[in-house]
Amino acid sequence: MEGSKNLPNTPLRIVFMGTPALAAHILERLVTASGASFRVVGVVTRPDQPRGRGLGMDPSEVGAVAAKHQIPTLKPVKIRTPEFLSELEAFEPDLLVVAAYGRILPNSILGVPKIAPMNVHASLLPRHRGAAPVEGAILAGDAETGVTIMRIIEQMDAGPMYLQRRIPIEPNDTQGTLKEKLAELGASAMLEAIDLAAHGALVETPQDESLATYTSQIEKKNAVIDWTSSAAQIERMTRAYDPWPIARTRLGGDEVLIWRAAVEDESQWSGPPSPPPGTIVSMKPNPVVQCGTGRLKLAEVQAPGRKRMSAADFLRGKRVEAGARFGA
Structure with missing residues (x-):
């Protein structure tokens, strides 16, 4: 018209x-x-x-x-x-x-x-x-x-x-x-x-x-990370759900909000076969998590009700070591 x-x-x-x-x-x-x-x-x-x-x-x-x-x-x-x-x-x-x-x-x-x-x-x-x-x-x-x-x-x-x-x-x-x-x-x-x-x-x-x-209308449940997804998809979640409802997972029964992350360069990979999705495969200099496809480097996280902080400091404060698993 x-x-x-x-x-x-x-x-x-x-x-x-x-x-x-x-x-x-x-x-x-x-x-x-x-x-x-x-x-x-x-x-x-x-x-x-x-x-x-x-x-x-x-x-x-x-x-x-x-x-x-x-x-x-x-x-x-x-x-x-x-x-x-x-x-x-x-x-x-x-x-x-x-x-x-x-x-x-x-x-x-x-x-x-x-x-x-x-x-x-x-x-x-x-x-x-x-x-x-x-x-x-x-x-x-x-x-x-x-x-x-x-x-x-x-x-x-x-x-x-x-x-x-x-x-x-x-x-x-x-x-x-x-x-x-x-x-x-x-x-x-x-x-x-x-x-x-x-x-x-x-x-x-x-x-x-x-x-x-x-x-569809976004709900909090949409932001729960499925670690069997690809690292690229989970990284997009952290950006798509910032500032709400914030990508989230659990560690040892406690909720953890993931604010910033990056897909790990595959050229950095070495060692034994990939562990189950959600497993922390290394801690230094930043925590790296195995995903369904690829690996995700965590940069900034938050415990509900607390301040945002570097993922490395957060996990160090909780005395989490490589081999711990998110979402389990």
Whole structure:
């Protein structure tokens, strides 16, 4: 589809929908850039939640940005209600701009904006649809990732695309560093798409369904290391789950969080046949662990509730020697 319908002569009215930090950064950029061509007239985010020791009710990251800029904000518990639909329609939006809102939007909501409901997704669609595209790209060993601006339809992340922007995944990128990069990239891409919408120049490109892959919501159990996996895959886990939920294993019944690790150079290997996966094969200068394929050199670890520290110091303090086994 080219162009758009009923383009207004006044600035486009945008309602922004989102929740976490990545979305909050995009909202901040949109508010800063608003002016003659568009303005953010409303925000939709999740309800405030109890946080901290006092369990006070705190807004989401997006809610906090909206409050700072005094933007009218809706925080519905349920979105499939006539009441919420009526409140959304009252904004009279030209565009719905969605970033990590966390819920599938029904057609009743998607039909509200005059021009389009637009989403910024943190992957190069149709690859890594779903709730964890950043973690998914790292775990898959992808060389690059990016953002996709697309029209939202009821099928998850399957709508036609307006534009994509790409960045490389660096060898030391974690979930945290990559999300920061993608938040900035996504904000710039969304501003491009809004400008296209303001000029009636949006062009839709269908996704190739044969190339679609999917990710699921990350849970703590996903971060438990299976030492029969390859060293390369476990190293990716340490980066994909940093800063949450953190790759983890057990040693002598105690949990150990693995923050940083590296695949051991195979040219360093010598000695008898490989021991069972999870076995510490050497301690100096850094602990090296046998995996299902390859070996992993541990750099930084943590005991729950304690400070992060070098893996060598941690194991030395516990008087662990070569031959001990993780995950046993």
